[in-house]
Amino acid sequence: MSAAPLLQVSGLSKYYGPRMGCTDISFDLWPGEVLGVVGESGSGKTTLLNCLAGLMVPDAGRVVYDTRAEGPRDTLAMAEPERRMLMRTDWAFVHQNPRDGLRMGVSAGANVGERLMAVGARHYGRIRGAALDWLGRVEIAADRIDDRPAAFSGGMQQRLQIARNLVTGPRLVFMDEPTGGWMSACRRGFWT
Ligand SMILES: Nc1ncnc2c1ncn2[C@@H]1O[C@H](COP(=O)(O)OP(=O)(O)OP(=O)(O)O)[C@@H](O)[C@H]1O
Numbered sequence: 058m059s060a061a062p063l064l065q066v067s068g069l070s071k072y073y074g075p076r077m078g079c080t081d082i083s084f085d086l087w088p089g090e091v092l093g094v095v096g097e098s099g100s101g102k103t104t105l106l107n108c109l110a111g112l113m114v115p116d117a118g119r120v121v122y123d124t125r126a127e128g129p130r131d132t133l134a135m136a137e138p139e140r141r142m143l144m145r146t147d148w149a150f151v152h153q154n155p156r157d158g159l160r161m162g163v164s165a166g167a168n169v170g171e172r173l174m175a176v177g178a179r180h181y182g183r184i185r186g187a188a189l190d191w192l193g194r195v196e197i198a199a200d201r202i203d204d205r206p207a208a209f210s211g212g213m214q215q216r217l218q219i220a221r222n223l224v225t226g227p228r229l230v231f232m233d234e235p236t237g238g239w240m241s242a243c244r245r246g247f248w249t
């Protein structure tokens with residue numbers, strides 16, 4: 058059992074002017090745990106995830122992440138480069154809109170390989186091999202590896218985004234409706 062939760066969130070609030078994004082959110086997330094956030098459209102799920110991952114600055118609250126090197130650290134107090142490093146090495150973020158999480162101008166293989174290169178991979182053959190493996194896991198045919206995401210359907214783009222995010226084996230994955238728009242059988246397959 059770990060000594061500390063992976064993520065400790067307390068009193069997190071974000072307003073857009075007078076409009077509420079999310080308010081007073083608190084929870085602990087332990088290693089190996091999966092936390093699902095359910096709420097109607099416009100209830101603040103995307104806002105919350107953006108604040109947790111440092112993509113948006115909340116108006117109040119704390120987000121403490123159990124870093125590998127130094128233990129629990131307040132991510133909102135971190136310098137931007139440090140948070141960006143966490144995004145590359147420890148965290149993954151699957152955006153609700155795949156266009157926000159993919160690089161639309163480069164191939165599917167490069168979208169996956171780029172994440173590996175960001176954590177130090179350099180061997181072209183191994184990077185391409187890992188990209189092929191992950192495309193297979195999300196059921197994208199191998200012969201689509203050199204296609205750009207713009208040539209993929211919405212559901213395929215979302216699966217590519219998932220492959221790109223999971224290829225580095227992140228410690229913490231934020232997913233914003235990753236199966237939105239999928240058929241229910243596919244959705245069940247993903248979550249089980
Ligand atoms: N950039 C923004 N500027 C102003 N208001 C915003 C902005 N983004 C979100 N909001 C508002 O914050 C509230 C929460 O929106 P959010 O996108 O977090 O909801 P959600 O639960 O993710 O919805 P959905 O299920 O439709 O994706 C909504 O009232 C929305 O209008």
Ligand SMILES: [Mg+2]
Pocket residue numbers: 102103104153233
């Ligand atoms: Mg949303």
